[in-house]
Amino acid sequence: MSLPPESREEAIARLTRSASDLEARTTSEAQSDAAGRAVAGQAYKVVAQLLGGVFLGIAVGFGIDHYAGTAPWGVIGGVLVGFAVSLWMAWQTAQRLMAQAAASGVEPRSIPFDDVDDEER
Incomplete structure (x- = not known):
C-alpha cells in the first residue's frame, strides 16, 4: 500500500518535527554524557586524595x-597521619560537592540496594 500524498507544507512540517526531535535527543544525551564525565572526575579526585595522603x-x-x-x-606514624589527613581531605571535598549540588537545586538520589546476585537472575 502506498502512502497518501501529502502537501509540500505537511512534508516540511513533518521533517521539521523530526529534526527538532533528533536535536532534543542528541542534546540531552550530550548533557548527560558531560555530567557523567564530571562526576567520574570528582570520584577520581577523591581516590587520588586518599592514596596520595x-x-x-x-x-x-x-x-x-x-x-x-x-x-x-x-x-607507621607517617601512614597513620597520612591516612587521617587524606580522610579529612576527602570529607572536605565531599562536603563541597554536596554544597554545590544543593546550591544548584539538584536533589541527591538514593541508589536502590540490589540484593539479588547476578547469578540468580
Whole structure:
C-alpha cells in the first residue's frame, strides 16, 4: 500500500518535527554524557586524595626513619597521619560537592540496594 500524498507544507512540517526531535535527543544525551564525565572526575579526585595522603605519609615516615634512626615507627606514624589527613581531605571535598549540588537545586538520589546476585537472575 502506498502512502497518501501529502502537501509540500505537511512534508516540511513533518521533517521539521523530526529534526527538532533528533536535536532534543542528541542534546540531552550530550548533557548527560558531560555530567557523567564530571562526576567520574570528582570520584577520581577523591581516590587520588586518599592514596596520595597515605603515600606521602609513607615517604615522610621513611625520611624520618632514615635520618632519626627510629625504624619502623616513622613509617607507621607517617601512614597513620597520612591516612587521617587524606580522610579529612576527602570529607572536605565531599562536603563541597554536596554544597554545590544543593546550591544548584539538584536533589541527591538514593541508589536502590540490589540484593539479588547476578547469578540468580
